Amino acid sequence: MLNKLYIHTEMKRNLSFILICSLALLVVSCSKQEYYNVPLDANGHAIITQIATGSTPGITTLDASLTVTTKLPNAKAGDVMVAEIVKSQIPTGGGAAQNLPLAGTKKSVTVAADLTTSVTYTRAETALNPGQTIVVTFSGATDSFTTPQIPLTAATSVLPVGLNYQGKATAPIRGAGGAGLAVLPIQVKPAGNTYTGTIVVSTTDDPAVAYANPVTYTGATANVPVDADTFPTAGTRYYQIVTTQGGITETIFTKLTAQDSFFFLKKTTGILSLTTAAQGGFLLTTGASVAATAATAQLTVSAGSLVIKAGPATTGTGASIGFVASTSAAYDANNAIAARAAYAAGTPTATADPASGTGIFLYRMQLSAAASDVYYGYIKVTTIVPGVSVAFEYRIGDLYPHLLVIK
Incomplete structure (x- = not known):
């Protein structure tokens, strides 16, 4: 019985000793651990770098160009960066589309004194069509940046409120009021500048018949009057909206369907x-x-x-x-x-x-x-x-x- 007690006591003592030694080694090893893969300054202190950022107003179908500006905090003034467009495309050898550098889009840009860079691509250089996207990459010896996906969006749109009476959303309702009461609000908003052209709205009551009766509005917004009492018996009127700026034309389409008169x-x-x-x-x-x-x-x-x-x-x-x-x-x-x-x-x-x-x-x-x-x-x-x-x-x-x- 005494032998068993002695053995048990010795085992506990040995385990305690091993645990204490292990903890001591862990503390020593942690205190002396090197910073692997982290750049150090002359005094051996870790250099914590900042993250590069960038911005762009985007590009719409009425913009002639796209500009991207970056802030590269880890670069030095005078550093040369290479900007390039990456776009989904089918490789030369065929196969599925991949995100690949777009040929002819490499441009050298110099880091300014405030550590910013800027690159501009023409609409043609981006090779963008409506619904497509690109990213712009900046790379150099001291820093790099990649933009999020940049889509080509429409500059012309019907505002989210849609057909409305003094801001109150509604439908085209027969008998609810004449022309000029309910309006369809249109906005033209290029990414790079203020729109100063015209908005031409044409209509048809049959999609198989050409649009006619164009009405021209000047400026970036238009409120198109809608009178449901003039809609065809079938109930639907189709709208073609054309905007032009800098030799670029955008055309969008929408339609409205009249509702029979009812108590709201x-x-x-x-x-x-x-x-x-x-x-x-x-x-x-x-x-x-x-x-x-x-x-x-x-x-x-x-x-x-x-x-x-x-x-x-x-x-x-x-x-x-x-x-x-x-x-x-x-x-x-x-x-x-x-x-x-x-x-x-x-x-x-x-x-x-x-x-x-x-x-x-x-x-x-x-x-x-x-x-x-x-x-x-x-x-x-x-x-x-x-x-x-x-x-x-x-x-x-x-x-x-x-x-x-x-x-």
Whole structure:
């Protein structure tokens, strides 16, 4: 038993000794480790180099050239670098495309006093076509840099908002307003300079027929008026947009498809209450409940009968609201032009009894003398609590100016 204890104790002692020695060797070896593959200064200290950077405005189809500027912090003023374009291309011997140096693009550039270099290639030298990319490399004895992929992009574009009314995106909608209300915004933005040429927009209603009726705009932007009421029965109009600068021409195409007239907004939370004062009035334009006596109330309700009627906002000078009984089919069809015609053909009344007929009513609401302040729509009664409240859903807004008001 004592022998076993002795052996166990000796083993622990030996293991501890080995561990201590190993740690000591590790500390010594770490403290004396050389800096391999790291340049040293005259005092043996590691030289930590900075990273080369570069920038370019890019190149578009309307640019005559591409310029790339670099900052080479590890170079010296006067150093000569070689710039070259690398482009995806098929090798001379054939096969799959590879990223290879582009023949004839080597250029010597000298590092300036501020350690920058710059190289310029003509559009022809880049050999770029739309959709293609290149990289530009800089190499020398003291530093190097490679750009990210540089694409050839379009200078001419339809702005992301697309067709819009005063910045509010929309579609070409029949009956929503005449020419000049909705516009298609076009921008020309070369990478290297400001565009000072023209924008020529032509149209056709049949892609098999040549573009015609050119309209010329001057400068870098144009707002092309769009009137869906002039679109063909098939509904689509095609646009050709031509821009020219420095003898270079760019042509892009787009198309717009007209939509039939409809009410833009459907709300399901309308309510008029006799017992909750804050819900005694209602605003169809915003979906807000207000007191029946509020100056902004467009609808109110009669005591007892719950008949829907005008509020203070629709009884003032130049303001009114009228109702015509309608149907579920008309409500679901949601055709604003048909709704306007049905209202004109009907016999408007100053009130709408929620318990009569289908409980669906056309309305015409005028808030001022302005044509854009006239709203047509539907009210569909959903719930009646006798002597308490009437709930409804409704449709509103069919003119472009309404887009800025209804919510």
